[in-house]
Amino acid sequence: MKPINNIDEEEKKFKIRSYGKSELAAMYMPDISPKSAGEVLRRWIVKYPGLSEALAATGLGDTDKRYTPAQVRLIVEAIGEPEG
Template sequence: MTNFDTNSMEEEKFPIRSYGKGELAMIYIQGVQQQSAVKEFNAWIRKSPGLEQQLIETGMNRTARKYTPMQVKLIVNALGEP
């Protein structure tokens, strides 16, 4: 009889927590400089239907340096896990 580790069968979930904007952008967009990743990531957010408005409703502003856990959850729901 074979033992299966049920934890190894589950997919790893992306941790929902506070992330720096550059940090999250670099997780989604790898292989480029942070500034380029942030610029492209912001474009993704603007292009995703309703996402930018939802983020603004949670209190996000362009000068903030971090995303809150709620904002990260909205982003992951809209863009998928990185």
């Protein structure tokens, strides 16, 4: 049986999966509104060299409401895992 501390660490580990755009943004910035968090995350994506282009190459469109696991992986590789 695993110690409780190991279970807690596994539960806290960020998982690469499909996320709603606001959902992922709120994980990075839990202390602001989801709408504001989404705007900040979009600015981060634009500022990170090549990230917008890499996301577009996966088929991400302006009107998409969710990120695919591949898109989430690109974002996390660029800006790190959310701590929230």
